[in-house]
Amino acid sequence: MVAKVELHLHLEGAIAPELMLDIAGRNKIDAPRDIIGPNSTYIWQDFMDFLNVYDKASQVLRTGEDYYAITYDYLKRCANEGAIYVEFMPSPDHAELCGISYDDMLAGCIKAIDDAKRDFNIDSRIIITCVRHFGVEKCIKVAEETVKRLHPYIVGFGMGGDELGFPPGQFAKAYHIAHEAGLRCNVHAGEWGDTQSMWEAIDKLPVQRLGHGVRAIEDPNLIAALIDRDIALEVCPGSNIALGVYNDFSEHPFVKLRDAGVKVSLSSDDPPFFNTTLGKEYETAKNVFGLSESELNDITHMAIDASFADDVLKETLRGRV
Ligand code: ADE
Ligand code: ZN
Numbered sequence: 001m002v003a004k005v006e007l008h009l010h011l012e013g014a015i016a017p018e019l020m021l022d023i024a025g026r027n028k029i030d031a032p033r034d035i036i037g038p039n040s041t042y043i044w045q046d047f048m049d050f051l052n053v054y055d056k057a058s059q060v061l062r063t064g065e066d067y068y069a070i071t072y073d074y075l076k077r078c079a080n081e082g083a084i085y086v087e088f089m090p091s092p093d094h095a096e097l098c099g100i101s102y103d104d105m106l107a108g109c110i111k112a113i114d115d116a117k118r119d120f121n122i123d124s125r126i127i128i129t130c131v132r133h134f135g136v137e138k139c140i141k142v143a144e145e146t147v148k149r150l151h152p153y154i155v156g157f158g159m160g161g162d163e164l165g166f167p168p169g170q171f172a173k174a175y176h177i178a179h180e181a182g183l184r185c186n187v188h189a190g191e192w193g194d195t196q197s198m199w200e201a202i203d204k205l206p207v208q209r210l211g212h213g214v215r216a217i218e219d220p221n222l223i224a225a226l227i228d229r230d231i232a233l234e235v236c237p238g239s240n241i242a243l244g245v246y247n248d249f250s251e252h253p254f255v256k257l258r259d260a261g262v263k264v265s266l267s268s269d270d271p272p273f274f275n276t277t278l279g280k281e282y283e284t285a286k287n288v289f290g291l292s293e294s295e296l297n298d299i300t301h302m303a304i305d306a307s308f309a310d311d312v313l314k315e316t317l318r319g320r321v
Contacts, residue, residue: 002082002282002297003083003084003297003300003320004081004083004266004300005083005086005303006078006083006086006087006088006265006266006268006278007232007265007306008087008089008186008211008234008236008267008269009074009086009267009270009278010088010091010129011070011071011074011088011089011091011109012070012090013054013269013271013273014070014074014270015057015058016077016272017036017057017272019069020036020057021033021036023060023062023066027060027062031060032059039275040272041272042272042273044273046243046244047162047192047244053273054270058097060098061100062098062099062100063100063104063108064100064104064105064107064108065108066100066108067105067107068108068112069112071088071090071109071112071116072112074088075112075113075122076119076120077277078277079120079122081278081279082279082282084121084320085303085309086125087125087126087155087308087309088124088125088127089158090105090106090109090126091129091160092105092128092130092142092145093131093134093138094131103149106126106149106154109126110153113125113153123313123316125153125156125308125309126151127154127155127308128142128146128154128156128157128158128178129158130142130159130171130174131159131160132160132165132166132188133161139174140173140174143157143173144177147177147178147180150182155183155184155308156184156185156186157174157175157178157179157183157184158187159174159188160188163191163192163197164192167200168189168193168197172204172205175205175207179206185205185206185209186208186210187205187211188211189201189210189211189212190210190213190214190215191211191215191240193215194218195216195218198210198213198219199222199225202231207231208231208232208308209231209306210232210233211234211236212239212240213235214233214252214253216257216262217257223262226263227260231263232302233257233262233263235266235267236266236268236269236281237249237252237254237284237285238269238274238280239268239270239274239276240252242275242276243274249284249288254285255289263306264299265299265302265306266278266281266282266285266303268280282296285299297321300321301318301321
């Protein structure tokens with residue numbers, strides 16, 4: 001099995017519907033059964049509705065143990081598909097909406113990282129993520145909270161949400177707080193926003209990676225800037241097709257970006273929402289994009305290079321590919 005590395009995974013977007021029902025039962029909460037579709041997926045209509053359903057699914061969480069459960073469950077499933085390293089993004093705002101403190105959320109994630117390493121030999125690290133449509137002030141608060149209690153497993157700071165309504169530049173303060181505390185940074189850009197949004201992201205925010213970033217293919221100067229500034233892309237083809245960023249895989253620019261020399265990796269984003277997994281993303285790269293096994297290994301190596309892991313862990317991971 002090809003060794004896989006995932007750099008873009010929303011923790012609250014990775015809760016399998018069965019686990020969501022279990023947690024709701026344990027917490028004596030009426031589960032939102034109407035959002036569950038066939039084959040372990042969630043039902044939603046468009047991007048804005050996806051964001052709503054995503055919030056609903058995560059609203060069954062109540063404790064740090066629930067964060068433990070969703071993290072451990074994801075890492076177990078992912079390790080089964082050959083993942084050796086995952087950077088996942090928990091959202092303190094979603095935890096807060098459920099009455100879970102930042103510290104309890106973090107403690108659950110950390111214990112799950114240790115237990116998954118022991119049980120499945122998968123390494124993982126945390127990118128604390130804010131939500132742009134919750135507003136600039138909330139994002140600054142998340143950054144402040146994050147840097148107050150740094151932990152070796154917290155390697156990055158990022159931001160998701162509504163890119164069109166909330167362009168990247170206005171979040172510079174939150175990013176500078178995280179960056180000055182030594183965290184590496186990513187941001188969703190060039191998913192719904194155009195190349196202008198991507199330029200703004202790389203010119204105004206101290207980012208080393210972009211979430212998605214696929215629309216870079218529309219601007220050769222932007223491609224050159226990504227290469228020149230060594231900014232890597234966390235590409236999530238299954239998510240892009242499910243959400244309608246592209247009509248089908250034949251339109252998807254993954255291969256063109258890679259051929260142009262941009263550092264690209266493969267991720268599942270929010271797997272049960274998009275009927276995907278990290279394993280399926282690598283399968284798509286092989287069967288649809290036509291990558292050979294050695295090219296898939298190259299993708300994993302690029303992901304390790306672009307990861308926010310320290311050099312010792314990176315070397316260990318390289319030895320496992
Ligand atoms: N949050 C979770 N998934 C997301 C996506 N694909 N784009 C923006 N924000 C998100
Ligand atoms: Zn995402």
